[in-house]
Amino acid sequence: AQTVTQSQPEMSVQEAETVTLSCTYDTSESDYYLFWYKQPPSRQMILVIRQEAYKQQNATENRFSVNFQKAAKSFSLKISDSQLGDAAMYFCAYSGTGNQFYFGTGTSLTVIP
Amino acid sequence: DTGVSQDPRHKITKRGQNVTFRCDPISEHNRLYWYRQTLGQGPEFLTYFQNEAQLEKSRLLSDRFSAERPKGSFSTLEIQRTEQGDSAMYLCASSSTPSYQPQHFGDGTRLSIL
Numbered sequence: 001a002q003t004v005t006q007s008q009p010e011m012s013v014q015e016a017e018t019v020t021l022s023c024t025y026d027t028s029e030s031d032y033y034l035f036w037y038k039q040p041p042s043r044q045m046i047l048v049i050r051q052e053a054y055k056q057q058n059a060t061e062n063r064f065s066v067n068f069q070k071a072a073k074s075f076s077l078k079i080s081d082s083q084l085g086d087a088a089m090y091f092c093a094y095s096g097t098g099n100q101f102y103f104g105t106g107t108s109l110t111v112i113p
Numbered sequence: 114d115t116g117v118s119q120d121p122r123h124k125i126t127k128r129g130q131n132v133t134f135r136c137d138p139i140s141e142h143n144r145l146y147w148y149r150q151t152l153g154q155g156p157e158f159l160t161y162f163q164n165e166a167q168l169e170k171s172r173l174l175s176d177r178f179s180a181e182r183p184k185g186s187f188s189t190l191e192i193q194r195t196e197q198g199d200s201a202m203y204l205c206a207s208s209s210t211p212s213y214q215p216q217h218f219g220d221g222t223r224l225s226i227l
Contacts, residue, residue, distance in 0.1 A: 035215060044220050045156075047215040091155050099144075099161050100169065101158065103155030103156045105154055106155050
């Protein structure tokens with residue numbers, strides 16, 4: 001089965017600074033998709049960014065970008081110009097040829113004013 | 114697009130009772146997922162529907178758990194003879210095909226077993 005590992009339970013960043021959240025995964029599939037989801041306290045989980053494994057170019061969405069290293073099975077999220085509203089749990093997720101999504105254990109991000 | 118809605122938001126029950134949760138997906142989404150999330154963990158897959166067909170169930174889903182999605186619209190998740198270990202947040206998500214489409218999550222139902 002696929003596994004997703006987030007080795008940073010907690011991270012903090014100064015407002016306006018940049019932070020990188022780490023994620024590694026294990027799979028034998030060649031075709032898959034990777035996601036970062038954000039879960040603010042007591043609020044819905046929402047999609048932050050998505051990466052298709054067949055694309056070499058790293059995905060970007062405004063202040064959010066990923067560093068996708070397929071050979072290393074690494075998928076990190078970079079948040080630039082951090083804002084107070086970025087404070088949340090961040091989950092890395094994997095979806096392959098099956099119908100399941102596999103989530104990591106999450107990283108709690110604190111933004112310091 | 115009113116989003117994924119779940120009802121109730123919070124359920125408190127005594128051990129041994131049955132509980133049922135409801136999920137209303139985004140109307141044009143044909144896929145519906147149920148997850149369980151405990152404190153400090155990511156969502157854990159329970160089961161998945163495409164339209165009205167339940168296509169996958171986690172091995173973690175004991176026979177006390179059952180899910181339905183009649184007519185491919187809303188879904189219900191029932192837990193019979195609840196146990197302390199069932200205390201968790203139960204999340205519903207929906208998406209369109211194909212499988213790489215991102216999931217849209219509801220607010221979840223928090224189950225507390227007394």
